[in-house]
Amino acid sequence: MASSDVARQPDKGVRSLSLAGHVGFDSLPDQLVNKSICQGFCFNILCIGETGIGKSTLMDTLFNTNFENFESSHFEPQVKLRAQTYDLQESNVRLRLTVVNTVGFGDQMNKQESYQPVVDYIDRQFESYLQEELKIKRSLHNYHDSRVHACLYFISPSGHSLKSLDLVTMKKLDSKVNIIPVIAKADTISKSELHKFKIKIMSELVSNGVQIYQFPLDDETVAKVNTTMNGHLPFAVVGSTEEVAVGNKMVKARQYPWGVVQVENENHCDFVKLREMLICVNMEDLREQTHTRHYELYRRCKLEELGFKDTDSECKPVSLQQTYEAKRQEFLVELQKREDEMRQMFVQRVKDKEAELKEAERELQSRFEQLKRLHAEEKAALEEKKRLLDDDQSSFGKRKAAAQLLQAQSLTANGKKDKDRKNSGFM
């Protein structure tokens, strides 16, 4: 944290002493540095720029490695962010570098919402750090800090002025992240045009109130070089990972029929200045600004949004704890109420359903009774008919028997008569 120079000002009861001999606490900075070496460092860069403007190539060139990026198409429907983390090491320093690239920035027809995914991403990183900080059991020193430390904004080398998309985006981001504007593909602009371009850009930024990152001037060791560099903003960069033979050395360069643009030649572009400022001189300051300014601002806004204050209406200090507890009770009471409501609703529904089912049951029962009755009636009717039929049948049977009897009788009567005649005939 930047000092409020606690030790320098004569506090009450703090006096300066001179030491009579070598005590040994001058090794403290070394102890601190050794601890940091063991822990490793973390650095996160966000690159915003249109598709194809050279973000990935510049990252490759800056860190001297191949980050295995793949080209994106121009047809992305929305701006997306792609973050990739790498572990780099130089001598005994381990760096965990995260490079976040925008995908599809500036490709849409309607660019009004282009900045939103970027802002959301930055806020998400702040939010997760805030969450970790507010936890009860937290481990901040082990936490992988994903907050964006530096934002390289790639300006198209039109040679005229900033695009309105550029202004709008940078304005939205300047209070959330350290913005370092760079002019991409600077080998397409001539020296004189470049000079005018830079002046135009800086004046547009100033007139629109965009706060870009200023290299710090408070440390005498680097104040001078930082002041000079502040005057060279925005850096006009060229990126290249291909090597071309110039003289008897192989240098990183871009080869054209009319000449070779050397990346590390300060006359050709400002790449070396960018690398120097971003990495060699101000990396720690970028991280510190992110933590003490941008993150604190986010935290303050977020907590105030949630209703926390440092002092209440009577200007008595209100502890975060109390406000939090009050809100928590509110929330829990609300939760309880909702739960009760839901329970009641559930009970009601069950009752209703039960009643419905009972009703249906009753209906079914009555229909069943009805059908049963019908069935009984029909059965009775049929029985009746059957009886009648039986009666008919039996009476018919009787008649038939009677008729047969008669017939039989008449036959025998006739036979007897015949016999009698026969018998009488013979006399």
Place this chain on the structure above:
Amino acid sequence: MATSVGGLYGEKAGGPMLDFSYVGIDAILEQMRRKAMKQGFELNIMVVGQSGLGKSTLMNTLFKSKVSRKSVLATAQEKIPKTVEIKSISHDIEEKGVRMKLTVIDTPGFGDQINNENCWQPIMKFINDQYEAYLQEEININRKKRIPDSRVHCCIYFIPPTGHCLRPLDVEFMRRLSKVVNIVPVIAKADTLTLEERDFFKKKIREELRANGIDVYPQKEFDEDAEDRMINEKIREMIPFAVVGSDQEYQVNGRRLLGRKTKWGTIEVENIAHCEFAYLRDLLIRTHMQNIKDITSSIHYEMYRVRRLNENNTMVAHANGIPEHHLTAHEM
């Protein structure tokens, strides 16, 4: 700025890719150093022990200047207070461009009463108050850029050189306070012990500390890796350091050295053959100072914070009749 021409090794998925051009990542070490030098450091040391054990002298010897309270105040003869008092005094000291705000916290009255029960309580309260102050600053909405650190980083406990074993007061104090602060026990006025007596005493003390489960600095459970453990084991075999303090210089063998002159010889304070002051100084100042501060802030302070935030939750919950299963361990 560092100008070592190292290789840059990038590792991702596959093996390392060697690329012999200088990027400048290691320049961050220099940047950190510059920032640290500009900010300055803070160190708060507490000394605890009965009166007359040489606490003030030892502090003066450690920092080679009159840092103790007695040296600052005019009254050299003070009455022993009736209860334990906590008095702190701060100094700005500087060495080779490194500025430090040193605060020495004295505890007059400790162990001096007839009934010494609970004499650690004011000390415990003081230490917890410092944690509380830091916590309050930390949870403010509008926070200071740099929260002033008044937490006690290290507590030097002075054991009287009886030569036998620890007294109940020593055991009780160290048992309680080793849980909230880094304790460095030292045998005071070690020039009254012969080397054999000293070794025996130290062994006895280490046994008793182990038997009572007291973990003094460097704590076993906070060793980070094998290298750490190796270094710390060596230190653990030497504690408690048998120290002699002095702020007077004498001529010995043609050199001016800090020491105590007696009829039978001069005890050189910084001679490791005579006493272990140099080891204490190296541990506290030259090698482990940052580590002491780190353990205070990332372990002791965090434990205090967890306890405090949890007890607040349960207190409020009970007051409102909310059942405890509603509270989750991870919310603030």
